Amino acid sequence: xxxxxxxxxxxxxxxxxxxxxxxxxxxxxxxxxxxxxxxxxxxxxxxxxxxxxxxxxxxxxxxxxxxxxxxxxxxxxxxxxxxxxxxxxxxxxxxxxxxxxxxxxxxxxxxxxxxxxxxxxxxx
Numbered sequence: 001x002x003x004x005x006x007x008x009x010x011x012x013x014x015x016x017x018x019x020x021x022x023x024x025x026x027x028x029x030x031x032x033x034x035x036x037x038x039x040x041x042x043x044x045x046x047x048x049x050x051x052x053x054x055x056x057x058x059x060x061x062x063x064x065x066x067x068x069x070x071x072x073x074x075x076x077x078x079x080x081x082x083x084x085x086x087x088x089x090x091x092x093x094x095x096x097x098x099x100x101x102x103x104x105x106x107x108x109x110x111x112x113x114x115x116x117x118x119x120x121x122x123x124x
Contacts, residue, residue: 019031
């Protein structure tokens with residue numbers, strides 16, 4: 001079993017689950033179930049590593065799991081002035097700080113929808 005992170009998702013096109021290794025470009029596997037895709041992915045990663053070694057290519061190190069203790073919960077983001085102003089207007093209407101409003105948008109997954117609605121109104 002490898003120590004590489006695996007991402008598994010459903011594919012309508014393939015009518016099954018696809019398992020990929022973000023650290024191993026092009027390495028993926030299919031399965032009718034998530035468990036089957038993961039089992040197939042382990043075989044695929046072993047074959048990928050074997051082929052890379054045979055070709056003399058470097059084998060990337062597995063990405064380590066994220067340790068939340070290394071993150072402060074704070075980051076700086078630059079945005080266009082018009083977006084900053086629009087976010088500030090929305091926050092004021094809601095009676096919350098700009099930081100609280102942006103956190104709400106991020107947490108609820110509504111950031112794109114809220115801004116798209118604002119642009120639609122402005123363009124009309």
